Amino acid sequence: MIKIYTDGSCIGNPGQGGWAAIILNDGKKIEIKGSKKDTTNNQMELLAPIKALKEIPKGSKVQIFTDSKYVKSGITEWIHNWKKNGWKTASKKEVSNKDLWTELDFLNNEFEISWNWVKAHSTDELNNEVDLLARSAANN
Numbered sequence: 001m002i003k004i005y006t007d008g009s010c011i012g013n014p015g016q017g018g019w020a021a022i023i024l025n026d027g028k029k030i031e032i033k034g035s036k037k038d039t040t041n042n043q044m045e046l047l048a049p050i051k052a053l054k055e056i057p058k059g060s061k062v063q064i065f066t067d068s069k070y071v072k073s074g075i076t077e078w079i080h081n082w083k084k085n086g087w088k089t090a091s092k093k094e095v096s097n098k099d100l101w102t103e104l105d106f107l108n109n110e111f112e113i114s115w116n117w118v119k120a121h122s123t124d125e126l127n128n129e130v131d132l133l134a135r136s137a138a139n140n
Helices: 041-053 069-084 098-108 125-138
Strands: 002-012 015-025 028-039 061-066 112-117
Touching: 002 041, 002 125, 015 041, 015 125, 028 041, 028 125, 041 061, 041 069, 041 098, 041 125, 069 098, 069 112
Parallel strands: 002 061, 061 112
Antiparallel strands: 002 015, 015 028
């Protein structure tokens, strides 16, 4: 079972953003991160699991840990109705960040993923560590 901790950060919203992931696979710990100008916190939160999933073998069993209820609820609940309604929200508006959601949805179907929400800035050491990585990426 591969474990992935993800986080996104933004200095200003929109502003300079950073994303990060910690991948725990077979006793190895891999850290990845990146930054982007003129982005939003939600975009960075979505980019983190997308980038992480591209680093592991397709078909893997994965546990993803995120402190973003937007990502967790979006990929496990909201996305079904968005797709059914032509990528419109319940209020008939276009889904924000559709390009990232469609990419994450595609990847979500390439793996056996358990999505887990963890409380931010709390007792989960790896969540705190990935938060620091994302913030350092945003500061680049």
